[in-house]
C-alpha cells in the first residue's frame with residue numbers, strides 16, 4: 001500500500017513543534033504533525049508548569065537578542081490573530097553582585113541593544129530578596145511571563161485551521177530516507193513526506209540517532225510556595241525575578257502570584273533554580289519528589305528569596321535537554337541533503353523563542369535556508385577547528 005503522503009512531517013507537537021506546524025501550514029504546505037502523548041500540551045516533556053519567563057537583556061549570548069526581537073513580534077502576532085493573551089509584561093527584576101557574570105551580561109546586553117533597564121530602589125519590592133552588601137537590582141520592564149500550555153494550544157488550533165493534520169497518541173518509532181524524501185513509521189502506520197522536522201524535546205536523542213553531539217536530559221524541580229501577602233505579590237505589584245546564585249553557576253528565578261483562573265496550575269509563588277539538575281532519561285523520569293528534595297530546594301532558595309521559607313504548596317518535575325554548550329541546536333541534519341531539519345538542546349531557556357524557532361524551522365525545511373540570524377545555533381560550532 002502506498003503510504004499517505006505530505007509535504008512535511010513535524011515530529012513532536014510540544015513547544016517548537018506547535019509553532020512549526022503553524023508556520024508551515026500558514027505557508028500552504030500539506031503538514032502532518034505527530035505527537036506521542038494522548039494530549040498536547042502535557043506535563044511529561046519540557047513545557048509543563050504554568051508559566052515561562054520572557055526577557056530580552058540576554059546574558060547567555062548576544063546573538064540571541066535579534067531573535068528575541070522576532071520572538072516578541074511573534075507573540076504579539078499570535079495574540080492578534082487569536083484575540084487571546086499569552087504574554088504578560090509584568091517586568092523582571094535581576095538581583096545579584098554587580099560583578100557577577102549574569103549581572104554583567106544583563107547590563108552589557110541592555111547597553112548594546114538599547115533594552116530599557118531601570119535601577120530599582122523600591123524598598124518594599126526589594127524586601128522580598130535577601131540583602132547582601134554589593135548587590136544591585138535592575139528591572140527590565142518589558143520582560144514578563146508567557147503561558148506555555150495556552151500558547152501551544154493556540155498554535156495548534158491555528159495550524160489546524162490552516163489545514164494541518166495533527167495526530168496525538170501516535171509515537172514515531174523510526175524514520176529513514178526513501179527516494180527524495182523520508183518515510184516515517186509510527187505506532188499506527190507509515191507515512192511519506194518530502195521533509196521531516198524533528199522537534200522531540202527531551203526525546204530528541206532517540207529520534208536523531210545520527211546526532212553527533214550528546215544531549216543530556218535533566219530532571220528539574222519547580223516549587224510553588226505560599227504567601228500570606230497575596231496582594232503584595234500580584235503581577236501588578238511584583239515582577240518576575242532572577243537572582244545570580246553565588247555558590248554555583250545558575251540563577252534562582254520566580255514569578256508573581258498568578259491568577260489561577262487565567263493561568264491554570266498550582267497557586268502560590270513559583271520558583272526554581274535554572275541550572276541543569278540530575279541527569280535522567282525522558283522515558284524513566286522519577287516524577288515522585290521526596291520531602292527531602294523539597295526541603296533541600298526550599299533551604300537553598302531561602303538564602304535568596306524570603307518567601308521561599310513559607311509553606312510549599314506544590315512541586316513538579318520538568319525536563320531540560322542540555323546541549324554541550326547550553327545553546328540551542330537548530331540546523332539541517334547532516335547526511336540528508338536538507339530533507340531533515342532538527343531543533344533540540346534548548347537547555348532550559350527555549351520557550352520565549354517559540355514563534356521565531358517555528359519560522360526558522362519552516363524556512364530551513366522548505367527553503368533550505370533562512371534570513372533570520374540563527375547561524376550561531378548550527379551544528380558547525382561543535383566541529384573541532
Ligand SMILES: Cc1cc2nc3c(=O)[nH]c(=O)nc-3n(C[C@H](O)[C@H](O)[C@H](O)COP(=O)(O)OP(=O)(O)OC[C@H]3O[C@@H](n4cnc5c(N)ncnc54)[C@H](O)[C@@H]3O)c2cc1C
Nearest residue numbers: 012014015016036045046053172201203318346350351352
Ligand atoms: C522547569 C523548566 C523551566 C523553564 N523555564 C523557562 C523559562 O522561564 N523561559 C524559557 O524561555 N524557557 C524555559 N524553559 C525551557 C522551555 O520550556 C523549553 O526549552 C521548551 O519547552 C523546549 O521545547 P521542545 O519543543 O524542545 O520540547 P517539548 O515542549 O517537550 O516538546 C517535545 C514534544 O515531542 C514529543 N515527542 C517526542 N518524541 C516523540 C516521538 N517519538 N513521536 C511523537 N512525539 C514525540 C513529546 O511528547 C513532546 O510533546 C524551562 C524548562 C523547564 C523544564
